[in-house]
Amino acid sequence: MKRxxxxxxxxxxxxxxxxxxxxxxxxxxxLAPGAHGANRxxxxxxxDSSGDLLYRVLFQTGFANRAESKWRGDGLELKGAYxxxxxxCAPPDxxxxxxxxxxCRPWLERExxxxxxxxxxxxxxxxxFDSYLAVLKERVNIGRLADxxxxxxxxxDFEVPVITSYHPSQQNTSTGRLTERMLVxxxxxxxxxxxxxxx
Numbered sequence: 001m002k003r004x005x006x007x008x009x010x011x012x013x014x015x016x017x018x019x020x021x022x023x024x025x026x027x028x029x030x031l032a033p034g035a036h037g038a039n040r041x042x043x044x045x046x047x048d049s050s051g052d053l054l055y056r057v058l059f060q061t062g063f064a065n066r067a068e069s070k071w072r073g074d075g076l077e078l079k080g081a082y083x084x085x086x087x088x089c090a091p092p093d094x095x096x097x098x099x100x101x102x103x104c105r106p107w108l109e110r111e112x113x114x115x116x117x118x119x120x121x122x123x124x125x126x127x128x129f130d131s132y133l134a135v136l137k138e139r140v141n142i143g144r145l146a147d148x149x150x151x152x153x154x155x156x157d158f159e160v161p162v163i164t165s166y167h168p169s170q171q172n173t174s175t176g177r178l179t180e181r182m183l184v185x186x187x188x189x190x191x192x193x194x195x196x197x198x199x
Contacts, residue, residue: 012042015089018111019044020082025119025194026063028054029108029128031167032087032096039090043072044083053168053180054124061187080194084111086131101131109135118160120193122186125167126150132162152178153186161193 016033033039037048045051046069055076058064063081087096087104096104112118112135123129129150136142136158148156156162165178165186172178 009040011040013039016042016044016085017088018082018084018107020078021080022082022114023117024078024080024082024115025117026081026190027111027115027118027121028081028083028124029121029132030083030085030124031127032085032094032100033090035090035094041071043069043076044085046070046072046076049170049173050168053173053183057168057180057183057187060184061191063187063191082111082115084108086128096127101127101134105131105135108132109139112139119196120190121160121162122190123162123164125165125169128167129162129164152182153189155189163190163193 016038030045033044034048034050037051038044038046041047045054051069055064055069056067058078058081059067063079065077065079066075069076084107085104086108087100088107089100091097091100108131121132123132129148130145133142133145133148137145140159142148142158150164152164152166154164156164163186165183166172168178168183
């Protein structure tokens, strides 16, 4: 159902594609399109409070050319970064089912094959981390998933390092579980790793 504030807008209402620099050294993996954010605007993390915070932080850490994103085609560009989701359709209650996540996993697997310059991954939230671990388990047999705990600003030293972060959802930011400074710290760490591997 459309929100009253957007009743005159046409919603994208289909799978939301990934977005960013095809030569990215940083992959950002989120959960799923927000019902009134990316599902409305057609670009991941665009048009809702999660994206407002994320793009502001990406701008501060040099991964985006501007600090805000309101609509696809608004001139936002990512620099050395690429954003994907664990599920590409807006799920009911913002909670994708295991089946939805499995159905979208081949897209992530293909993106990982195509992102040949990748040097670091930032996962936003536990579900995104679990989705990424499921891909790694199939590709390189990383062992028991329980050996890789989720927490904010944890670094996991895989072949391509992974930094875990709380998701920039309104639920996390309004309660103080995640602050802008905490998210800046995550992407500052990603910037160091990303730049370390530039030849």
